[in-house]
Amino acid sequence: MRVWAISNQKGGVGKTTTTVALGSLMAESGKRTLLIDMDPHASLSGYIGVESAAHGSVYDLFGIGGNPLPVRTLVHATQWDRLSVLPASAAMITLDRQIGTRPGMGLVLTHALAELAPDFDHVLLDCPPTLGVLMVNALAASDRLLVPTQTEALALAGLERMLRSLSMIERSRGKPMLRTIVPTLYDARTHASRACLAQLREQYGDAVSEAVIPTDTQIREASAAGVPLASWPAARRGGLAYRRLLDELLALPVSS
Amino acid sequence: MRVWAISNQKGGVGKTTTTVALGSLMAESGKRTLLIDMDPHASLSGYIGVESAAHGSVYDLFGIGGNPLPVRTLVHATQWDRLSVLPASAAMITLDRQIGTRPGMGLVLTHALAELAPDFDHVLLDCPPTLGVLMVNALAASDRLLVPTQTEALALAGLERMLRSLSMIERSRGKPMLRTIVPTLYDARTHASRACLAQLREQYGDAVSEAVIPTDTQIREASAAGVPLASWPAARRGGLAYRRLLDELLALPVSS
Numbered sequence: 001m002r003v004w005a006i007s008n009q010k011g012g013v014g015k016t017t018t019t020v021a022l023g024s025l026m027a028e029s030g031k032r033t034l035l036i037d038m039d040p041h042a043s044l045s046g047y048i049g050v051e052s053a054a055h056g057s058v059y060d061l062f063g064i065g066g067n068p069l070p071v072r073t074l075v076h077a078t079q080w081d082r083l084s085v086l087p088a089s090a091a092m093i094t095l096d097r098q099i100g101t102r103p104g105m106g107l108v109l110t111h112a113l114a115e116l117a118p119d120f121d122h123v124l125l126d127c128p129p130t131l132g133v134l135m136v137n138a139l140a141a142s143d144r145l146l147v148p149t150q151t152e153a154l155a156l157a158g159l160e161r162m163l164r165s166l167s168m169i170e171r172s173r174g175k176p177m178l179r180t181i182v183p184t185l186y187d188a189r190t191h192a193s194r195a196c197l198a199q200l201r202e203q204y205g206d207a208v209s210e211a212v213i214p215t216d217t218q219i220r221e222a223s224a225a226g227v228p229l230a231s232w233p234a235a236r237r238g239g240l241a242y243r244r245l246l247d248e249l250l251a252l253p254v255s256s
Numbered sequence: 257m258r259v260w261a262i263s264n265q266k267g268g269v270g271k272t273t274t275t276v277a278l279g280s281l282m283a284e285s286g287k288r289t290l291l292i293d294m295d296p297h298a299s300l301s302g303y304i305g306v307e308s309a310a311h312g313s314v315y316d317l318f319g320i321g322g323n324p325l326p327v328r329t330l331v332h333a334t335q336w337d338r339l340s341v342l343p344a345s346a347a348m349i350t351l352d353r354q355i356g357t358r359p360g361m362g363l364v365l366t367h368a369l370a371e372l373a374p375d376f377d378h379v380l381l382d383c384p385p386t387l388g389v390l391m392v393n394a395l396a397a398s399d400r401l402l403v404p405t406q407t408e409a410l411a412l413a414g415l416e417r418m419l420r421s422l423s424m425i426e427r428s429r430g431k432p433m434l435r436t437i438v439p440t441l442y443d444a445r446t447h448a449s450r451a452c453l454a455q456l457r458e459q460y461g462d463a464v465s466e467a468v469i470p471t472d473t474q475i476r477e478a479s480a481a482g483v484p485l486a487s488w489p490a491a492r493r494g495g496l497a498y499r500r501l502l503d504e505l506l507a508l509p510v511s512s
């Protein structure tokens with residue numbers, strides 16, 4: 001089982017879109033795939049249509065005010081073969097405050113995923129645009145971090161700040177994190193986008209994926225319809241870019 | 257002194273852009289204006305070029321591990337007349353965990369702003385895409401909440417979730433929060449954008465501003481250049497929309 005965390009402290013860069021797109025392509029290619037919504041705003045849960053009210057959520061893994069629920073009871077099948085979801089809930093907003101500096105709460109997700117190892121080939125963690133206890137859990141549990149980055153100037157400056165903050169948190173992991181920066185919302189017609197992509201490659205070299213995700217209005221249409229990218233053939237440009245990205249990622253080494 | 261909080265749990269909807277645009281227009285019209293960056297990712301501080309390393313930040317108001325710094329020492333002039341900034345810093349990431357459930361930490365900003373009341377006509381709070389202790393402070397300290405909302409389907413569903421979560425937090429204020437929903441990144445050419453705007457107005461009525469902020473690539477150019485909207489004449493469409501929004505907001509009642 002490979003675990004991928006998809007994160008960026010900058011908002012609206014395509015984290016949820018990337019998680020659902022890659023997950024749906026993995027499931028389409030025959031892999032048993034689990035999407036976990038780590039964002040209290042529950043965008044992924046809303047996109048896929050698996051709301052936490054009926055099912056329980058990532059919150060219940062932490063056992064605040066009671067016993068933690070077994071992770072298998074929180075995982076739900078979707079209408080797409082081999083694609084399951086563990087939803088988020090608004091209650092996750094309060095996790096940082098409730099946990100405070102209590103030790104050991106950074107490994108809650110790692111232990112839960114160890115139980116699921118026989119059931120899934122891939123697990124993708126859609127992270128919130130913050131670096132709190134949910135992000136600490138995601139980093140500890142994952143093999144590789146994907147950082148969707150919008151190809152525009154402020155986002156580049158933000159990326160540097162984010163990677164600095166991340167290395168503060170990664171120290172708690174003990175081993176360095178494998179990272180891939182994924183350029184998103186790329187518009188080849190604008191000079192600003194092209195200049196940003198060139199700067200990303202210059203500054204971060206091989207850490208930047210070859211595949212670049214273009215702006216494709218059909219991606220927005222697919223999310224409005226609640227249909228993952230693999231099942232939305234009209235998103236030709238976006239679909240092709242995410243398939244290339246997936247091929248590239250699967251060829252990369254898995255962490256030791 | 258009027259205090260405005262600009263927030264949405266959804267990322268990338270134009271919170272920072274709206275804060276800087278409105279602030280720069282207020283300063284241009286002769287009002288003494290303070291922008292406060294409440295986001296640990298420090299987008300606004302990066303945009304305006306006031307980094308916390310040299311100056312201290314919102315973090316220092318909370319006095320974690322020492323005495324809080326006087327707010328006046330944290331406020332810095334910018335190169336634009338009557339426009340000042342109180343920057344953010346990455347240390348703010350840890351505030352929720354460090355504060356935990358300690359009482360009284362929701363009014364830190366309210367007390368700090370009381371000291372600044374003689375110095376400013378407007379204070380704008382650029383909030384992070386989360387609802388933690390920084391957001392609790394922003395709500396307690398502000399007269400009106402502006403919620404930039406992208407005119408696309410997932411963002412509408414997210415708005416409902418966000419407003420539900422907000423009312424959980426607002427209870428700690430004791431009095432209801434005046435809110436204005438500001439449609440952003442609007443593209444009149446697409447059916448999806450037009451349909452979303454119509455649904456926003458149907459669902460939220462007068463809580464939605466008349467002014468609608470269109471997608472304007474010059475807005476992105478202005479932020480890449482680190483120049484606030486009022487000083488970037490090329491952003492004609494965006495500039496006009498934000499001036500209309502400002503006129504509309506200044507005509508609204510201030511909370512009791």
Ligand SMILES: Nc1ncnc2c1ncn2[C@@H]1O[C@H](COP(=O)(O)OP(=O)(O)OP(=O)(O)O)[C@@H](O)[C@H]1O
Nearest residue numbers: 011012013014015016017129214215216220266267
């Ligand atoms: N390649 C793309 N082309 C066009 N639209 C896109 C693309 N990727 C994402 N979007 C749109 O951009 C918006 C933001 O995307 P998304 O919600 O995936 O970002 P996010 O980083 O998960 O945001 P948040 O910070 O709120 O979690 C959505 O409306 C989505 O449909």
Ligand SMILES: Nc1ncnc2c1ncn2[C@@H]1O[C@H](COP(=O)(O)OP(=O)(O)OP(=O)(O)O)[C@@H](O)[C@H]1O
Nearest residue numbers: 010011267268269270271272273385470471472476
């Ligand atoms: N009206 C607009 N037209 C074109 N681009 C815009 C507009 N408003 C915002 N943008 C661009 O969209 C991106 C996101 O905007 P911004 O950073 O202001 O959003 P945010 O809500 O503050 O994001 P975060 O959730 O990370 O705080 C930026 O690249 C910005 O330049």
Ligand SMILES: [Mg+2]
Nearest residue numbers: 015016039043
């Ligand atoms: Mg998301």
Ligand SMILES: [Mg+2]
Nearest residue numbers: 271272295299
């Ligand atoms: Mg912002």
